[in-house]
Amino acid sequence: EPEVTQTPSHQVTQMGQEVILRCVPISNHLYFYWYRQILGQKVEFLVSFYNNEISEKSEIFDDQFSVERPDGSNFTLKIRSTKLEDSAMYFCASSGAGGLNEQFFGPGTRLTVL
């Protein structure tokens, strides 16, 4: 069964450093998403991406964040200058179509900012 994969599973970084989280969505999917989950809290939408551009973003997704689909298979989330409060699980998801369709989630990357 196809699945969304994410690397690394755990990333530790120093405050102020740049990090890139990587995702490989399901191959025939067209919509891609990033969510984050601070420990013990709910999952929060960050951004959706379609046709090589951001289609929606939340207020969390400020200028420190960017997304990219550098090739036909990867989807990345970059945090330019990490802050302590960026520590969270980051989930990538993909769906075959936008709007009202099932999103498939990856296993997540745990980001720890020291």
Add this chain to the structure above:
Amino acid sequence: GESVGLHLPTLSVQEGDNSIINCAYSNSASDYFIWYKQESGKGPQFIIDIRSNMDKRQGQRVTVLLNKTVKHLSLQIAATQPGDSAVYFCAASIQGYQKVTFGTGTKLQVIP
């Protein structure tokens, strides 16, 4: 904006009993609702969804009920099994938008 909440943070049920997890949402424009299951160390896993033109939808051992009048939905799990132990999130969305707003989660504990 939308806020989605769950009534109980933890629910303990005996194996074999039915479980009911409740959720309330605030935005009357929300018209698509999803239940996710999240096991420890994993990403959310889709369980079942329902559109606002329905008030009930059934899957394998799961049923979702939607009451648009009071902006409430519930997830019913029949014959709860130990493998059902997880955190369950309800989520809401609006047709035409990709953003999904998650609730805070209910931890379901199944007692063998």
